[in-house]
Amino acid sequence: MSAVAGHALSLQRVSKRYGDFVAVQDASLEVASGQFLTLLGPSGSGKTTILMMIAGFVEPTEGRVLLDGRDITALPPERRDFGMVFQGYALFPHMTVAENVAFPLRVRKLGRAERDAKVRAALDLVQLDRFAERKPSQLSGGQQQRVALARALVFDPALLLLDEPLSALDKKLRAELQEELKALHRRVGRTFINVTHDQEEALSLSDEIAILNHGHLIQVGAPETLYERPATRFVADFLGKSNFIEGEAEADAGGFVLRRGAARVVASGAPRAGRTLLSLRPEKIALLPEGATEDNVVEGRIASWSYVGTGYALTVMTPDLGNIRVHLPAWRIPVSPAEGLPVRLGWARDAAVAVAEDPGSPVPGGVA
Amino acid sequence: MTPKGRHAAGWWALIIPALLLMTAFYIAPILQVLAISVTEPQPGLGNYERLFTSESVQRVIGTTLRIGVITTAIALLLGYVLAYRIAMSGPKAQRWWLLAVLVPLWISVLVRAFAWVTLLRRQGLVNQGLLATGVIDQPLALVWNELGIVIGMVHYMVPYAVLPMLSSMREIDPRVLTAARGLGAGRIRTFLRVFLPLSLPGLIAAGVLVFIFSLGFYITPALLGGGKTLMVAEWIKLQILDLIRWGLGAMMATVLVVAILATLAVLSRLVNLRRLFGAGS
CATH class of the missing domain: 3.40.50.300 (P-loop containing nucleotide triphosphate hydrolases)
Incomplete structure (x- = not known):
């Protein structure tokens, strides 16, 4: 051939x-x-x-x-x-x-x-x-x-x-x-x-x-x-896993900032305004050790965790942004995970991307 | 014997009562009847000599084989088309088709034979219809001859042909047919090279079943043959009940049994019979 x-x-x-x-x-x-x-x-x-x-x-x-x-x-x-x-x-x-x-x-x-x-x-x-x-x-x-x-x-x-x-x-x-x-x-x-x-x-x-x-x-x-x-929420969710953060965006120097209640999340990319959905991959979030800082820092407590061989999968309950899934290589985790443990999550401003809602979104009881 | 073997032998023992019953009330009398073929009218193989000397015996066997082969061929052809149609239809349609195939089986063969007589005789529906439309000007001899026998027997046999072929066709993975077309074979070639070979076991099973049934068929040939065309079963009845020639009748019965067993033996060399008739796989 x-x-x-x-x-x-x-x-x-x-x-x-x-x-x-x-x-x-x-x-x-x-x-x-x-x-x-x-x-x-x-x-x-x-x-x-x-x-x-x-x-x-x-x-x-x-x-x-x-x-x-x-x-x-x-x-x-x-x-x-x-x-x-x-x-x-x-x-x-x-x-x-x-x-x-x-x-x-x-x-x-x-x-x-x-x-x-x-x-x-x-x-x-x-x-x-x-x-x-x-x-x-x-x-x-x-x-x-x-x-x-x-x-x-x-x-x-x-x-x-x-x-x-x-x-x-x-x-x-x-x-x-x-x-x-x-x-x-x-x-x-x-x-x-x-x-x-x-x-x-x-x-x-x-x-x-x-x-x-x-x-x-x-x-x-x-x-x-x-x-x-990913262009839409579905793509971000189907191809790998993703956290979604929804809020009001306004332009700032490095891209835009998303406000959700008291929380501010900075993201890079084209400036945008209005209702915005952000996708944030679990593996792009770090557990910050004492004293360290990042573009975005959120405090919370570990709600659940599991060891999956390649690392740890954590769900962190944050007062500002709700549940956030985090995936960490085992050697990158600064604490030993335990339920209720207070942690600080951090991610760079280019870690999250804005995604659109889907056309023809899943209708309840719709086509399978 | 291994423990497993002993275990298996224990299970086999369960069929002994049924086996004894069959031997005492079924197999033994049959053997007795068959034995008559070498004892009456005098001990010896005189009855079997007739196979080679008597023209009428040879004619009966010839007729039976000819009708059996023709019936089998036509029943297989019709049955194959029908089974193909059923296998290709949706599950709901399949149930209706199957019902239509099975309904004739529930009607007495006697009733069906007489129904054919009314349809096919000289003043019957078919002849009158054809005469009225001017297709023919003389009634056709459709019954009381070989043609009548074949029509009646094919009608009886088609369901028996459909069932084994259908079960074999249902085992064919439809994706294989899609694959054949995707790989460049047109519909006809897909059928000839893939579907037909895969349904062949069912075709052979149906052929054996129908042919064996045809050889020993009695009622339909007796009624639709009008006494002029004799097949083996009717000939045996004639010898034993009318002419009281038990030896000759029993000889022909033996020949029939041997012919059927021989057919099965030859076939079991060619194909897996147990599989064909659905016993395990």
Whole structure:
């Protein structure tokens, strides 16, 4: 498999409705050639529907799907030439590993010699050459996953679509295969579009993440951008954890200051005024030792704490800002945590970012 | 014997009463009847010689096999289409379809045979309808011949064909079909290369079931054959009850039993029969 350049895909104002139910609402997305894009969202967010529209299994109610500028909205799935790894792999149980991998070539009527060579190359690529004559049921979950990958890549597809490719695996294997998937993407240089609800997987694999909620595409960007500068409350909350502080903002020298009751919180960034929601990551807050100071200092008491291996997770009850979650590396904690212990929390002014409330916010009892 | 083995043997002992009952009241009389085939009218294999010498015996066997094969083929084809349709419909529609398939099973085979006679005879609904619309000008001979037997038997067999095929189709993961299309196979190729091979065990099971039923079928051929086309079961009844040739009847019964066992034996080499008929997996 030579490193042919991938293909670019774009969704233009795509919607999908089933009767009254809106699965995807007005989503536009550009996936550049060779990119690894992940559609991330909770279940029912419309991420799988978008993938199925790209694959051609679901026809959009509105909007267009373009591949390298060519409209493919009406093309049936078998004529799109996209490789696809399905949830649960969907290997053909009556065929051997080699026959599974040969399937896309067979339906494309390739000659036997060429077919065999390609199958061998694809199995080599996923290090399964020794298992060619086994049936899928004789393989482990991780091996089946690799067969599914080989089968999806063997015919040099324009795009590789992955529907929750790692969700059926246990945690350790998942981490291992994440590495492999990433390496594979680098090696084949193709455009990958992945669907997952696992934020860690999305962060570690992707060049770009598109976050969805309730059928809305909320933010698209590089993992760092999304994590550091979430656009909305949902993004901040879904990608990692976050504290939220709401108050009235007014501009000051270094950005703006947020007032909430008696408390003042300074933050950097574009000056703003009026009602503002701040997102503050738990790991960006420090427990200040005696005498130390920070841009923002808040006093409180530890309401609860737990040891999570990589550090301590604390919930600190503050009179001014309510409960604040703090995550500290174990070696950075100046006190030994105990419930009721008075502590001083501190964070720099560039630690918090202003986020918007979400469009189509969760309606109570709404779509799941 | 390991403790586990002894344990298992203990459980097996529970079926001994049922086994004894079956042996005393079912298997023993059958063996006795079968034994008649080598004792009447005189001891020896004289009755079996007829298999090779008597043209009428050969004709009956030929007819039975021919009707059995034709019935099985048609019932499998219709049943497959029906099972496919059912397997592809939603859970609610599936219940209605299944009910429609099963209802005929609750109606006596006798009633159904007579119903076919009224439909298919010369003055029957089908012929009158066709005559009235001018499609034909002479009534068709639809009943009291092989055609009538096949129609009646296919009607009886279709549910038996549908059930094993449906259970086999239901085991097919629908994602596998989606995968086939996603990988470039059109609808027809997806069916031929993926769905059909995966439903093959059900198809074979249904084939065996229907064929074995067809071989020993009695009421439908007797009523719809009109006494002109003889199948094995009716021929046996004729020998034993009308012609009082017990030896010959018992010989044919033995042949029937052996043929069925042989079919099963050959098949069990090809496929896992226990799995086919739903016993464990």
